[in-house]
Amino acid sequence: MANIMYWEAIQRAHDEEMARDPLVICMGEDIGVAGGTYKATKGLFEKYGPLRVMDTPISEGSYTGLGIGASFLGVRPVIEIMSVNFAWLAMDQMFNSAAKVRYMSGGQLTAPCVFRAAGGAAHQLGAQHSARMEKVFMGIAGLRVVTPSNPKQAYGLLKSAIRSDDPVFINEHELMYNMKGDVPDTEYFHPLEGSEVTRPGTDVTLFGYNISVHWNLKAAEILDKQYGISAEVVDLYSLAPLDREGIRKSVSKTHRAIVSCEDEAPVSVGSEVMAIINEECFFDLDAAPVRINSANVPQPYNHTLEKATIPNHEDVVQAVLKMFGKA
């Protein structure tokens, strides 16, 4: 086990896959000579050269399309979108070309490409650099969406995404690139589907993904130590498809559910999880499930206002206490 940072895990996955297969390439803004805004492609330009590590012009829509076109010929591009906010410009190609080409060609063409983007609110980046957009991607048929909550997942999900014949969108988080965690020394492929019970519990399930898994873990600790409530933390690292069976299993055991997400509530990841709980576990529930989301506003610049928009572990604790009639 190596204790490495999230960005190092992503870099290692790139490096291993590029060393193995000459048709694995990566492309994006500042990923080559500059080494990547979050260092996720550090050192690759020197090792694999400009044909395979492509510094692209700032043309998100078209370099994404270019990567997709190359994937039709069996190239496996890892396409970095520097900030997920810029993915709005690339969605036409992601959705209309990559996600649909297999279906509309009757299985003849496939787009085995990976899109990586840094999402989430960081520190005072303002309305156009703080978006949580996973909710948009997870509703598109033909596109897989995963979102790593730790370095092991960041490494293993990228490895699997590159090998997969389907297009995969990987939703990373701006605040997590320097997070440390254990990653196996040997090659590891994290499943693209399913969910993980990060911390087992019996009284309530705390669903989350990516950064919100960490709010939930912290909340579970407090709930256990201070209130004697045993919370189960479930990591929904796969957003498309969502792990219907995993959600059902946990809620049918704990009979209570909280869904915490950094995105805004309307048409969110949480909406979908709540719908599944409703469909699968209605008669198992001892309390109405609760969603925790960011405020539905364009992200404010001001520090105090920004802080007020984003939930944290205290919101999770409060929601659980309220559910148990202790708040």
Added chain:
Amino acid sequence: MKLEDKKRVLKEMVLHRRFEERCYQAYIERKIGGFLHLYPGQEACCNGVMEAARPGYDYVITGYRDHVHAIKCGADPKEVMAELYGKETGSSKGRGGSMHIFDAGKRFMGGYALVGGPFPLAAGIAKGIQLKGGDEIAICFLGDAANNQGTFHETLNMAALWKLPVLFVCENNLYGIGTAIERSTAVVHQHKRVCGYGIESAECDGQDIEKVYEAAKVAVNHVRTGKGPYFLELMTYRYRGHSMSDSRGYRTREEEEEWKQRDPIYILRDRLIAEGAMTVADFEAIEKETDAYIENEVIKFSEESPEPKVEELEKYVFAERDTQLRWLTGQA
């Protein structure tokens, strides 16, 4: 062009014309649904360029007016028609429709319905060729109106920057849906727009296949010999509306008649007759044979083919599960 090739291509163009006219009829009969964009009037563009290239070897991609491009690359007309009929035997197994004909085996990489969408895909295909080290080229056929999308400029920049083996063919038919080019575009002659990217370009009469062929030979040779992208503009005209829902109120019948005087099929036919290589009766026989083929084989096949099964509605959304079980589940 060699005489034999001219005679063969004339036959092909007659097939392309009659195929499209038959689609029109089938649409009126409600055998074909959705949107339908027909090619009559522009046949010399696709045929002239592909005669200079290598159909089935070079990669071709285009927009939604795609039936003829697919057939020219080697797609079976029966499968293209069956696709329009929405049948399981169609080129895209009835999942694509008129705007999404594909034949990967013939390297026809598809018809796409977002105007300008294929530009970056074509450059990406060229990138794939570059990485794999082959001498194929990517050919992107699109209309003039696509050049007003950002993808046009973004892609030209990258194609030139990375010297990608891609030929952009602009079939300038003077209308973007129902808007005349001079009402939507500051520069009518599209080849002038690519100079800023340092890309070689030419403009050519798109109605005379021999002229198209000669211009395309230069273009194809440029791209195939590693000199980077090329932009070829062909001045042409579509006889029918943009799609079937278009009554052509934005242009005059006189203008249409004027263009029909320079019909690509008749230009070649009359030349062959003048050269003594063919008689009027020979040409009429070709038309008759073509109609019989379309009726007795193409239409019959499409009519008699089965519908896709509803149980297979979700097939092709994702790759086959068993081939990628390890990546989906983490288990080998």
